Amino acid sequence: MANSTAESLFAQKQGKNTTQPPDLVDRPYKAYLLGIIIAICGNFLISISLNIQKYTHVRQSQPGSKPYYTCALWWCGIILMGVGELGNFAAYGFAPASLIAPLGCVSVIASAVISVVFLKETLRASDILGGALAVTGTYLLVTFAPHNTQHITAHVVQRYAVSWQFLTYLVLEMIVFCVLLYLYKRRNLKHIVVVLLLVALLASLTVISVKAVSGMITESLKGSLQLTYPIFYVMVVVMVASCGFQIKFLNQAMKMFDATEVVPINFVFFTASAIVAGIVFYQEFYGLALLNIFMFLFGCLLSFLGVFLIARNRPKIKTERPFIDMGQVPGKRCTDKVQPEAKRITYGSLAAKILHLDKKGGQEEDST
Known part of the structure; x- marks a missing residue:
């Protein structure tokens, strides 16, 4: 009892908050920063891994290609994902969980940048705006997150x-x-x-x-x-x-x-x-100032909005057509559609045959 009283008096002299639970401690800044860096690096590796796997699937979708799991590049992507997830796992041991989880937006931002640079996807205005919002939100998260753990x-x-x-x-x-x-x-x-x-x-x-x-x-x-x-x-x-x-x-x-x-x-x-x-x-929010809580939640909101803008309506990577373009055949006119729409109800179904029979029967009646 005397020791706890002495520790409390010493903490008051040092200007520390004595209202927090006994298990909460002010971690050294280096350890806190290490958790943030590990989480950011882990999410960055995950984004690289996802784009490597995407590139492998696109390349292997071409005719005559081997299965994707026989490609060494695909396995490199899987290994990178494992290392990234291991980094996220380790980051929880140094920083609060309420900070590590929102830093997952780093993976979305990095994936969008990598897909534009290396996979030649289209850079949209929503990607730039979403990236700016997500980066701003990440900065607020790191700045106003609880430093006690x-x-x-x-x-x-x-x-x-x-x-x-x-x-x-x-x-x-x-x-x-x-x-x-x-x-x-x-x-x-x-x-x-x-x-x-x-x-x-x-x-x-x-x-x-x-x-x-x-x-x-x-x-x-x-x-x-x-x-x-x-x-x-x-x-x-x-x-x-x-x-x-x-x-x-x-x-x-x-x-x-x-x-x-x-x-x-x-x-x-x-x-x-x-x-x-x-x-x-x-x-983790015990003893945190109201302003810090508000700015932390505002940072989360900006990150959510940024991720939504980046992820919505992402352009799909084009693959080779499964049908022949009639415009490339000599002596043939280019048509807009060279095959039925697969999403229509009548495509390849019994209804198509019924409609065809009805139309044929109507033509026979008209001829008679």
């Missing part, structure tokens, strides 16, 4: 896992998840918001478990072994399970909806769930 130990994770705030949040999340899953599976409500909300609810558990695992590994590397506690392996199981189901629902969303819709909405939902998870579980 915890030394993530097994005892800290155990105490937070049984706190009334997190238990209330977990129960509400489970109720909402079950309702959405019922609507999606039983009522066949295949709406993009429903699917991506399922992904976001799972993502909140992923963020909590990833930060816990990464933090305990970081503390173990510093000399305080945390891998002997059961809570570490519980968090590993939660991390793997939530990631697996999250990928499952996200793949279903990519099958049903266009990527220009999935990317911005998923980024907004994932970031919001990560921020809420950091606030509820790790109490």
